[in-house]
Amino acid sequence: MPKLIDHKKRKQEILKRAFVIFGQKGYRDTSLSYIAERCGISRPTLYLYFKDKEEIFYYAVREMSEGMFRDYKGLVEEGAGPCLDKLRFICADIIGRSYKKRDFFSCLIDFLFQMKLQGRDFSREIERRTVGLIYMFSILIRRGIQGGEIRKVPPRETAYQLFSLIEAFSFQIAMIDKFKPEEAVTVISSWLDSLSTSCM
Numbered sequence: 001m002p003k004l005i006d007h008k009k010r011k012q013e014i015l016k017r018a019f020v021i022f023g024q025k026g027y028r029d030t031s032l033s034y035i036a037e038r039c040g041i042s043r044p045t046l047y048l049y050f051k052d053k054e055e056i057f058y059y060a061v062r063e064m065s066e067g068m069f070r071d072y073k074g075l076v077e078e079g080a081g082p083c084l085d086k087l088r089f090i091c092a093d094i095i096g097r098s099y100k101k102r103d104f105f106s107c108l109i110d111f112l113f114q115m116k117l118q119g120r121d122f123s124r125e126i127e128r129r130t131v132g133l134i135y136m137f138s139i140l141i142r143r144g145i146q147g148g149e150i151r152k153v154p155p156r157e158t159a160y161q162l163f164s165l166i167e168a169f170s171f172q173i174a175m176i177d178k179f180k181p182e183e184a185v186t187v188i189s190s191w192l193d194s195l196s197t198s199c200m
Contacts, residue, residue: 011049012063014039019060023103027057027111057111064104068097069132076136083144084192087137087162091192092185094133094166098173099181105174130167134159141195150195158195165191 017039022030032053036046050056072090098105115121137159144150169184193199 007049014041014046014049015056015060015063018056019064019104022057022060022107023101027053027107028114032056057107060104061108064101065130065132068094069136072133072136076139083140083147083149084196087140087192088189090136091162091166091188095169095173095181095184095188098170099179102173102179105170109171109174130163134163137162144195148197151197151199153195162188162191 014035018030018035021035021038025034030053032046033043035053035056036043039046050059071093075086075090134156138155141150141153141158142155145152145155165188169179169188172179172184173181
């Protein structure tokens with residue numbers, strides 16, 4: 001009896017390998033044939049899962065962002081503990097993960113640039129991937145205000161400011177060889193300290 005193929009599992013395996021390949025070779029220099037070869041499948045088989053290279057890359061970005069958000073969701077839903085400490089942990093974790101995957105971040109910038117040259121704007125898709133993180137930040141900020149830990153600031157706008165800091169550091173991770181993640185974490189931590197009622 002032939003072995004049944006778990007298509008969902010195979011798709012996940014392709015995405016994991018493609019994620020590494022894009023990081024190593026860059027978006028422009030990665031071909032569908034090379035992805036198929038590295039995954040141990042034929043190019044026609046690859047087409048059963050993805051219609052083109054762009055779709056593979058988009059799914060790889062989605063998998064990365066959703067995986068991170070799943071990890072942080074439990075921390076946000078957990079009521080106990082200082083909100084500023086939770087924000088520090090999430091921000092430091094994002095910087096750390098991004099630094100470990102810096103090749104892929106460089107590839108992401110390359111991808112966005114290539115799409116821009118073709119007259120295609122992916123900013124809305126990127127925003128959709130990040131709105132969940134901003135929402136988590138705003139929940140923690142609002143909860144910290146209610147608990148007297150964080151001074152009275154507009155939660156949503158402050159969450160956007162915090163996200164902008166992370167976004168700026170993510171760009172630096174991709175573009176600056178001498179980037180030091182611990183310095184970025186220190187800057188974000190200092191910024192979060194400024195929100196504390198103890199600094200008033």
